Amino acid sequence: MAASRRLESTPVAPARRREGSLRRSRMVFGVSTYVLLIITVALVLFPIYWMVITSLKMPREILRTPTLWPQVFTWRNYDELINEKEFLGYIKNSLIVASCVTFISLFISSFAAYSLVRFKYRFKGVVGRVILFAYLTPTSLLFIPLSIVIARLDLGNSLQGLILVYLTFSLPLSTWLLQGYFRGVPRELEEQAMVDGATRMGALFRILLPLSAPGLAAVAIFTFTGAWNELLLALIFITSEEKRTVPLGINYLITSDVLPWGTLMAGAVLSSLPMMVLYFAAQRFMVKGMTSGSVKG
């Protein structure tokens, strides 16, 4: 012990010098890390900044030489959006569609994921694969046949029809994600409950689902935002103004007005604010879902 300490302490001067230069190079490295990160964050946030300040500018200021800071702050764009356009109606429609889609998907996919993770039967691998395939099948391939199917079911231009077609992406997504969360719950807990007299359904509702609560919340947020943000299918299936969802209503602002940037950005702020708050609040357990290949990017 003493010998080794002496051995270490012999070349004391060069070691200290090396340590000093190491610390200096580490500091330079640290500072450049910060500088790089701050520049990147500034660049990344600029579009969001522009969205917010444009929504707070007077229309005549937007169309004059643009300024990086509004000369006059105004709520006029928001006022126009809410009182002259049907924005609140769009919000209502989107809330109905997104909540129904989330509820139906979670309900059906909880059963499916439970079955796929915990039960033994033939063709299980095939079923799992079909669901994964369905999840990766792009909407751009499905919207033409879906329009024929929906017309045949007489569900065109209805929120029910929209809810039904949104299940094409939300159901495979939530089943796939829930499987991941269910796998994280030890099987023994359910087996113990069943030994104690719980039924299979009891084990699902009293053990597995409560223990996967953060996962369920994450999946609910993913499906809700997926339905809230969807544009292509809404463009095809909704034809009347009073049934428009938020993305659709905002999209039509462009065609109905000349250079409506102020109201457009006010709508952008209002429709993304709840989503961003949700993501910030739930960030920690969203990351797991996101990294298992869940959300488009």
Next chain:
Amino acid sequence: MSFAGRQALWGYLLVLPAVLLVLGLVAYPFSYAIFISFTNRVVGNAGEWVGFDNFRYLSDSPSFTRAIRNTITIVLVTDALKLVIGLGLALLVNQEIRGRGVFRAFLMLPWAMPGFVAFLTWRVLYQPIGGGINPVLSETGIHPEVIGWLGQKSTAMPAVIIATTWRGFPFWFISFLAALQSVRPDLYEAARIDGTNAWQRFWSVTFPAIRPVILVTVLLSSIWTANSFENIFLLTQGGPSDATMVFPVLAYFGMQTQRLGEAAAVSVAMLPVLAVLVIVVTTMMQVDDD
């Protein structure tokens, strides 16, 4: 009934609703799309089988060939940019620095925004009147003249690529960051004892450990980018004169002309490439429970 039999029965019952919906809402429309692409169906008339006529017609159509070229360009360039930016930022944020959580949260924001909001915001940013890009470029002295970024052929594609990358990189960043955090620290320690430098450590320890994640991310993102509709539709609608036209937008406009057979052929034409990507990525993502 035996235990195994009862268990199997329960398994089937529980998965049945999901399977039926997936078959009805995805598998059936999927095969139906392929069938329609071989007919001359229009809205209101089922049409008849025309073999490869739609595909022959498309291969002669300049919009279609542009859409192929543009889709490939967008996928390859945004993939490369997102890889470099996503991995670079993940490596920076993965260090032991203060405010790591704040940086991560800010860098995730473009992804937390709804896609339609993101691309409408970029549309406004690129405007010659009311946009934010021109004033920044002129005030910093980089480029004093006003440019209509989305309106001219030479700048429309780069503009679309930048907006798409902005919206897409957080997914890569977060995936890579999570992967980096699961690399065993003792491997770095061992490599350091072997006297390797940071660059060698990246290639001998970090990269092999995160390679599967990189592969899945690239594949998933390529599938999504090749099929993304709103970025192009909201920014340029495929213009000016097809300079940014891609498959999904072309299929959408095709549907507006009511010629469903042709429109379906547009999206079916990309199926072979898509199928390969999907099969590879599902093989990598599939987990088999016993």
